[in-house]
Amino acid sequence: MEASSKGKNRRRGKKRRKASGNQPPEASVDVSEQAPSALTSKRRNLGAATSSKVNNPTSFLDKMRARLSGGHFRMLNEKLYTCSGNEAFDYFKEDPELFSVYHTGYQEQMSRWPEQPVNIIITWLKSRNPSLTVADFGCGDARLAKNVKNKVFSIDLVSNDPSVIACDMSQTPLESSSVDVAVFCLSLMGTNYPSYITEATRVLKPGGWLLIAEVKSRFDPNNGGADPVEFSEAVKDLGFSLVSQDMKNKMFILFYFRKKERSASARNINWPELKACIYKRR
Numbered sequence: 265m266e267a268s269s270k271g272k273n274r275r276r277g278k279k280r281r282k283a284s285g286n287q288p289p290e291a292s293v294d295v296s297e298q299a300p301s302a303l304t305s306k307r308r309n310l311g312a313a314t315s316s317k318v319n320n321p322t323s324f325l326d327k328m329r330a331r332l333s334g335g336h337f338r339m340l341n342e343k344l345y346t347c348s349g350n351e352a353f354d355y356f357k358e359d360p361e362l363f364s365v366y367h368t369g370y371q372e373q374m375s376r377w378p379e380q381p382v383n384i385i386i387t388w389l390k391s392r393n394p395s396l397t398v399a400d401f402g403c404g405d406a407r408l409a410k411n412v413k414n415k416v417f418s419i420d421l422v423s424n425d426p427s428v429i430a431c432d433m434s435q436t437p438l439e440s441s442s443v444d445v446a447v448f449c450l451s452l453m454g455t456n457y458p459s460y461i462t463e464a465t466r467v468l469k470p471g472g473w474l475l476i477a478e479v480k481s482r483f484d485p486n487n488g489g490a491d492p493v494e495f496s497e498a499v500k501d502l503g504f505s506l507v508s509q510d511m512k513n514k515m516f517i518l519f520y521f522r523k524k525e526r527s528a529s530a531r532n533i534n535w536p537e538l539k540a541c542i543y544k545r546r
């Protein structure tokens with residue numbers, strides 16, 4: 265964002281916050297944060313905060329806590345986008361509490377999206393045979409499993425629920441050719457994301473579906489994002505056909521692939537880099 269427009273936006277603070285619901289997540293605003301460079305307004309705000317502290321101590325503490333956890337969430341989010349799945353797994357293993365911090369922040373961000381991709385995937389599954397077995401790679405709070413009748417293998421780095429398999433999703437304990445649908449809903453975060461899709465290819469039955477929902481800006485070549493055609497060509501090289509691609513949502517893109525009956529020998533696939541989805545400090 266340009267420095268001048270930053271200033272304008274700061275002056276229009278209230279308006280901008282309201283509009284942030286329609287921004288991609290990395291551009292969305294953590295309402296608990298102050299603009300870092302606005303020293304004078306920071307001082308003014310601090311003064312206001314101190315006097316309101318006297319009048320309303322709980323609200324002051326809540327704001328301070330929210331600001332700290334907002335910063336913590338951004339740090340964890342950045343970590344997940346800039347390390348490998350293996351590193352992320354070890355990181356959360358050391359302190360599983362951090363996973364809850366990440367997910368509280370993530371849900372807060374998602375609450376501003378007009379539509380969540382996981383709900384589109386739930387609707388898609390509900391319109392199909394409930395006997396289809398599903399693997400939800402990077403399931404988060406396992407909302408998918410909780411909302412469909414299908415057998416769902418929910419996979420994530422940490423398991424806060426006995427039904428969730430805790431592992432790095434590039435190496436799951438699932439059997440080869442055992443699932444009908446593999447889902448990645450905003451979860452291609454690690455720097456080694458192609459290995460997650462390769463693992464999904466292993467566990468999918470021939471003819472199985474691969475559904476990928478990702479933040480739209482990661483697929484905006486005009487803005488440093490990957491070319492969606494290059495991405496789908498790479499997935500096709502792995503042995504899939506692209507059935508459809510849904511670009512109509514402002515916040516995310518959805519790919520529907522189907523695994524070919526005969527597997528391809530996947531060598532030297534040209535995977536585009538998927539840029540990290542970093543939340544800016546406000």
Ligand SMILES: C[S@@+](CC[C@H](N)C(=O)[O-])C[C@H]1O[C@@H](n2cnc3c(N)ncnc32)[C@H](O)[C@@H]1O
Nearest residue numbers: 349382402403404420421432433449450451453
């Ligand atoms: C942005 S959240 C999305 C959660 C859920 N799919 C949704 O749509 O609400 C991405 C999830 O992917 C998980 N994840 C990222 N890398 C992973 C990995 N290598 N192995 C397992 N889970 C991973 C994160 O822990 C996080 O819970």
